[in-house]
Amino acid sequence: MKITNILLASVALACAAVPGVAMADTAGKKIALSNNYAGNSWRQAMLTSWTKITGEAVKSGVVAAADSFTTAENQATEQAAQIQNMILQGYDAIVVDAASPTALNGAVKEACDAGITVVSFDGIVTEPCAWRIAVDFKEMGRKQVEYLSKKLPKGGNLLEIRGLAGVSVDDEISAGIHEGVKQFPQFKIAGSVHGDWAQDVAQRAVAGVLPSLPEIAGVVTQGGDGYGTAQAFEAAKRPTPVIVMGNRQDELVWWKKQKDASKYETMSVSIAPGVSTLAFWVAQQILDGKQVKKDLVVPLLQIDQDTLEANLAKTQEGGVANVEYSLEDTQKAIAAAK
Numbered sequence: 001m002k003i004t005n006i007l008l009a010s011v012a013l014a015c016a017a018v019p020g021v022a023m024a025d026t027a028g029k030k031i032a033l034s035n036n037y038a039g040n041s042w043r044q045a046m047l048t049s050w051t052k053i054t055g056e057a058v059k060s061g062v063v064a065a066a067d068s069f070t071t072a073e074n075q076a077t078e079q080a081a082q083i084q085n086m087i088l089q090g091y092d093a094i095v096v097d098a099a100s101p102t103a104l105n106g107a108v109k110e111a112c113d114a115g116i117t118v119v120s121f122d123g124i125v126t127e128p129c130a131w132r133i134a135v136d137f138k139e140m141g142r143k144q145v146e147y148l149s150k151k152l153p154k155g156g157n158l159l160e161i162r163g164l165a166g167v168s169v170d171d172e173i174s175a176g177i178h179e180g181v182k183q184f185p186q187f188k189i190a191g192s193v194h195g196d197w198a199q200d201v202a203q204r205a206v207a208g209v210l211p212s213l214p215e216i217a218g219v220v221t222q223g224g225d226g227y228g229t230a231q232a233f234e235a236a237k238r239p240t241p242v243i244v245m246g247n248r249q250d251e252l253v254w255w256k257k258q259k260d261a262s263k264y265e266t267m268s269v270s271i272a273p274g275v276s277t278l279a280f281w282v283a284q285q286i287l288d289g290k291q292v293k294k295d296l297v298v299p300l301l302q303i304d305q306d307t308l309e310a311n312l313a314k315t316q317e318g319g320v321a322n323v324e325y326s327l328e329d330t331q332k333a334i335a336a337a338k
Helices: 001-019 043-059 076-088 103-113 137-151 168-183 199-212 226-233 249-262 275-287 310-311 327-337
Strands: 030-037 065-071 093-097 119-120 129-136 156-161 186-195 219-220 268-270 295-297 302-303
Touching: 030 043, 030 076, 030 275, 043 065, 043 275, 043 302, 093 275, 103 119, 119 275, 129 275, 137 168, 137 186, 137 219, 137 268, 156 168, 156 199, 156 226, 168 186, 168 275, 199 226, 226 249, 226 327, 249 268, 268 310, 275 327, 295 327
Parallel strands: 030 065, 030 093, 093 119, 119 129, 129 295, 156 186, 156 219
Antiparallel strands: 268 302
């Protein structure tokens, strides 16, 4: 008996010395991802990152399951029902990319009351019992106008490409853009369309509005819409404005071609799709008994003129420039937040 205890103590000390090895037992825990939308390259990359990192975690015995579920429509009522089903299915934690910051709060509270850990990211929820992982989307919008103020000091007309209507991320980025225009009044928003964070939708929307617009100096965007916008301007034989990009591979390829041909300059900014992997590890750490702040902020991923080639080289075709998080990365982020 004494020998067994000594061996167990030795194993515990060895595990404690190895970074990333959890002391509490989460091997039997099940985590689910509730995703409200998968209709663009960012969401597809987000799901791919989730599957890659969580698959490795399941295989190595960190957790028992890390299933992902996406609703058929971007409807908060459908996602709320999805979360309620996850409660019934006995998941220990639910990671949520939410359709609404408030409409899911009832279902989230039900999950918390059932003893389930809820971690929201990207599209976060406001229910106090949940954890939130987000970037400053408002700042993402504002900094685009700030960049244009340096690139186009005389200002001019802007075209705003919005995201998916009714989603809080769209509202926050747009609010930041309008705040930027107030800060830099040499700019005026001459038109606004919804591109749904998708190149094809953005191209059609911009093509439809261009005939009624004056000369456009710059285009402020939300991600997944820059290349489609450029195609619409080209098809209309309009001068190409400075289009802020959103880290999608096709946008970066287009930018590189323009840069090589005419020294075209812009910038690109978005949230890394791999934030889903940070949310997974945060959920795992909470299940593991770690103390984690309710609100964590992750930095935006920005690509500039001099970092374009390096980022393009490591972005897969059809994908999005990305950062994925390991357990060690997550532990550092948790510690930094404290």
